[in-house]
Amino acid sequence: MIFDSLDVSYGDMWGSQQGTAHSDPMPRAVAARRHAAGTDYAVLLSARERPLALAEYWPRRMWRLYLFDDRSWRVQMIDLKQHGTGMLLAHRNTRWQFSGEQEHASWKWDVQETTTVSADGQVEVRSEFAGPGASVPEGVPVRRFAAPLESFLCPAPEFGEWQVFAPFLAQQGHEPAAALVLSDVPVDEGAGPLRAAGIEQLFRPGVHDTPNGQAAVEPVDAGLLRITSGRLAVSDPGWVGEDPRTVAVPRGDFPVTLSLVRTPHATEVAAARVTFVDVPPRAWEMALRPDEDLGLLGGGQFYGVGVDTGTAAFLDATRTVDEDRLDEDVFVPLDSRFAVELPGTRSGPNLIAFRAGRGDGAYPVWIGRTDDGQVGCVVVDFRLHPAAGGE
Secondary structure, eight states: OEEEEEEEEEEOTTSOSSSSSOSSOBOHHHHHHHHHHTOOEEEEEEETTEEEEEEEEEGGGEEEEEEEOTTOOEEEEEEEEEOTTSSEEEEEEEEEEOSSHHHHHTTOOSEEEEEEEOTTSEEEEEEEESOTTSOOOSSOOEEEEEOOGGGGEEOOOOTTOGGGGHHHHGGGTOEEEEEEEEEEOOOOTTOOSOOOOSTGGGGSOEEEEETTEEEEEEEEEEEEEEESSSEEEEEOGGGTTSOOEEEEOOSEEEEEEEEEEEOSSOEEEEEEEEESSOSOOSEEEEOOOTTOOGGGOOTTOOOEEEESSSEEEEEETTOOOOGGGHIIIIITGGGTOSEEEEOOOSSSOOEEEEEOTTSSEEEEEEEEEOTTSOEEEEEEEOSOSTTTTOO
């Protein structure tokens, strides 16, 4: 196929490998800011409603390029890294062959061929047969030879210079015309990060309509949280030492409230709140780390607390946990309860852990501020309630 134009869309890495546009597209301006900040994003290049390549921008100015064949199957992956010449070196090129559509969908390849290129042009080509999990025959074919380095180099693109990837498309039979036009797929440039809307409703008792029927919201007391350092941490209790998300707050003992959502099928924790000033918040803001920039987020995206144990917790930033006792002290009790407290010493900080919505994932943390700018409350929203999370 010869093409003279490419449609360009932007999104997160792994955001689209099948369609002609990202399922959650990112405005061009956001992608450009990510490029300038060295933060990951992806560029999907399509032609005639068919995907041709997905280029992922990795840290340290590296790129990974996925190529698609005429069936829109992802059949090739090229890793490009910085070379001493100032260009990009295609140092690893992997191709796959599949016997049919079902095998491709389940990623059971028949042949995998990997070409590795050193910085001085030494090439190794290794072929493997049979799919993952199957035995690989002894004596895997390997070829080694020297080749002109120039044939493996390409310019490192500035943002928007996606023509530099066009020559790679020929490896799947997609021939670019001499004059290639790039056209951005239209995206709502006004779409921004996730906004805090309906947070107060998360803790307002009553019956609400949901896509799965009616659900009853019930706020419940989860105890008093003791803050001794002036820093609240929000973390998975199994990863307390791994750079938790923190907020500057007053010292003292403060109530923790869970929002339970009850349906005929289950009762789940929809949100958790620790209240520092008992007045309705005037404004909400996302809890950010110093290195996080809202300008790098696409539509509906957020920075939040990561959960890997199905559990989240409020704690003082100085509080530690005994990992050997987490099962006995936290995870097992939460099988039959919604929240559990790990006491501190007489004057030391405690920890209040609670079930995290429907389990593992990432969840936004919101700071509610009073009229005079004080932190009135901090809320973790597990995004179960229909009003949660806003737009």
